[in-house]
Amino acid sequence: METAVQETPSGKGAADENFPVGSFLLPRRLRPHVAVYYAFARAIDDIADNPDLPADQKLARLDGFAGALRGGRAEPGFAKAHAMRQSLIETGITEKHCLDLISAFKQDAVKNRYETWEELLDYCDRSAAPVGRYLLDLHGEDPAGYRYSDALCNALQVINHLQDCADDYRSMNRVYLPQEWIREDGAHTEDLGFNEMTSGLSRVMERAVAGTSALLRQARQLPPALKSTRLALESAVIVRIADRLTLRLSREDPIATRVALGKPAALFCAGQGILDVFLRRSR
Numbered sequence: 001m002e003t004a005v006q007e008t009p010s011g012k013g014a015a016d017e018n019f020p021v022g023s024f025l026l027p028r029r030l031r032p033h034v035a036v037y038y039a040f041a042r043a044i045d046d047i048a049d050n051p052d053l054p055a056d057q058k059l060a061r062l063d064g065f066a067g068a069l070r071g072g073r074a075e076p077g078f079a080k081a082h083a084m085r086q087s088l089i090e091t092g093i094t095e096k097h098c099l100d101l102i103s104a105f106k107q108d109a110v111k112n113r114y115e116t117w118e119e120l121l122d123y124c125d126r127s128a129a130p131v132g133r134y135l136l137d138l139h140g141e142d143p144a145g146y147r148y149s150d151a152l153c154n155a156l157q158v159i160n161h162l163q164d165c166a167d168d169y170r171s172m173n174r175v176y177l178p179q180e181w182i183r184e185d186g187a188h189t190e191d192l193g194f195n196e197m198t199s200g201l202s203r204v205m206e207r208a209v210a211g212t213s214a215l216l217r218q219a220r221q222l223p224p225a226l227k228s229t230r231l232a233l234e235s236a237v238i239v240r241i242a243d244r245l246t247l248r249l250s251r252e253d254p255i256a257t258r259v260a261l262g263k264p265a266a267l268f269c270a271g272q273g274i275l276d277v278f279l280r281r282s283r
Contacts, residue, residue, distance in 0.1 A: 005077050006047075006061045006064055006065070006075070006077030006078055007043050007046065007047065007077065007080070008046050008047050008050040008052075008053060009043075009046055010046040010049065010050070012042065012046070013042070014038055018156070018159065018160065018163075018241065018245065018260070018261070019156060019237075019238045019241055019242070020234060020237060020238065020270075021034070021038050022034035022035055022038060023234060023237075025230055025233045025234040025237070025274075026230050026231065026234055027139075027228075027230050030138055030139065032087075033087045033090075033091055033138060034135070034138070036080075036083050036084055036087045037084065037087070037097075037098075037131075037134055039080050039083070039084075040065075040080045040081060040083070040084040040098060040101075041098075041101055041131065043065070043080045044062055044065050044101060044102055044105050045101075045105060047061050047062060047065075047105065048062070048105035048106070048108040048109055049108070049172065051171050051172055055109045055110050058105075058106075058109035059106055059109050059110070062102050062105055062106050062109070063106075064077075064078055064081075065078055065080075065081045065102060066081075066099060066102050068081035068082055068085070069081045069084060069085050069095055069098055069099065069102075070085075070095065071085065084098055091137075091138060093134065093137045093138060094137070096130070097130040097131075097133050097134040097137070098130070098134075100125075100126040100129075100130040101126065101127065101130055101131075103126050104123055104126035104127035105127070107123060107126075108127075108174070112172065112173055112174040112175065113175055113179055113189075114175070114176055114177075114178055114179065115178065115179050115180055116178050116179075116180050117178050117180075117181070117207075117208075117211055119178070120158070120161075120176055120178060121154060123176075124153070124154040124157045124158065125150065125154065127157060128153040128154050128156060128157035129146075129149070129150040129153045129154055130153075131153055132146070132149030132150060132152060132153040133146055133149060133150070135149070135231065136149055136226075136231075139226075139227075139228045139230075139231045140227075140228075141226055141227060141228065141231070142225075142227075144225075145222065145225045145226065147218070148218060148219055148221045148222035148225055149219075149222055149235075151215045151216070151218035151219040151222075152215070152216070152219035152222055152235065152238065152239060152242070154215055155212050155215035155216050155219055155242055155246075156238070156242055158176075158208060158211065158212045158215070159212060159242060159245050159246060159249065161176040161177075161208075162205065162208055162209070162212075162249050162254055162259075163245075163249070163254055163258060163259055163260065164254075165177060165192055165254055165255070166192050166193070166254065166255045169189070169192035169193060170192075170193060175189055175192065177192075177204055177205075177208060178204075178208075181203075181204045181207050181208075182200075182201075182204055185200045185201075185203035185204050185207070186199075186200040186203075187200030187201040187203070187204050188200070191255075192255065194255060195255065195256060196253055196255050196256040197253050197254075197255045197256070201255070202253075205249070205254070206250070209246060209249050209250045212246050212249075213246055216239065216242055216243060216246060219239055219242070220239055222235050222239070223235045223236040223239065223273075223276065223277055223280075224280055229277065229281065232277050232281075233273065233274055233277050236273035236274065236276050236277045237269065237270045237273035237274065238273070239273060240269035240270070240272045240273040240276075241261065241266060241269045241270075241273075243269075244261060244265060244269050245259065245260075245261060248261075
């Protein structure tokens with residue numbers, strides 16, 4: 001497969017995400033690098049999520065992005081990987097935070113079921129946690145903070161899985177809810193194709209929400225652990241939004257309707273997060 005076009009854009013962008021991506025809260029000088037990282041991640045994620053692309057082609061294209069990131073594959077179809085490589089050179093950040101994403105998305109190309117919660121979190125450790133680690137490194141933060149950013153990013157990933165559980169099943173036959181829980185709670189994978197949650201699927205959802213809440217309890221330690229006030233502000237806003245979405249997922253049916261925050265609710269969470277940081281740092 002040697003074609004100029006390697007990407008399969010879904011049309012999604014930063015504005016479609018639940019959480020701010022490189023917002024004005026971050027230092028102006030770093031925002032272009034965040035934009036490059038997001039564009040790289042969006043491109044490879046879209047390849048993995050393309051329902052019309054065979055698995056072998058997904059793997060080949062993702063391998064091509066990995067090769068370009070390491071300095072090979074000069075084809076224009078890998079432009080976002082070349083831009084990412086240049087950004088990493090300029091900032092001195094390891095390529096691991098990009099290669100881990102590729103590893104996770106290659107897994108998406110061939111794996112559509114997860115047996116346990118631990119197996120799902122292993123996937124999140126490569127599909128989500130690298131984003132937080134990249135941001136911490138970009139801001140010169142202590143790697144000791146990884147454990148808090150990992151918890152936040154993994155929680156965000158699970159929240160997204162819960163929001164999209166019906167769409168993922170219907171469009172990709174992909175299920176992130178642990179199969180172990182589905183069996184134990186008397187649910188069936190096929191329940192995801194219904195118009196509303198069954199009682200068994202509701203119990204599975206409760207367990208997933210509880211696991212997400214546990215991650216968020218650890219994630220709340222991230223903003224006060226950061227040296228950068230700006231990064232602390234952005235992370236505090238994200239924690240607040242994640243808390244609100246998790247609460248709504250505990251009360252609403254993501255099979256029947258997409259559980260998401262409107263702009264007023266998101267702005268309210270942002271205000272709360274910003275206030276949290278300023279009050280804590282003023283003390």
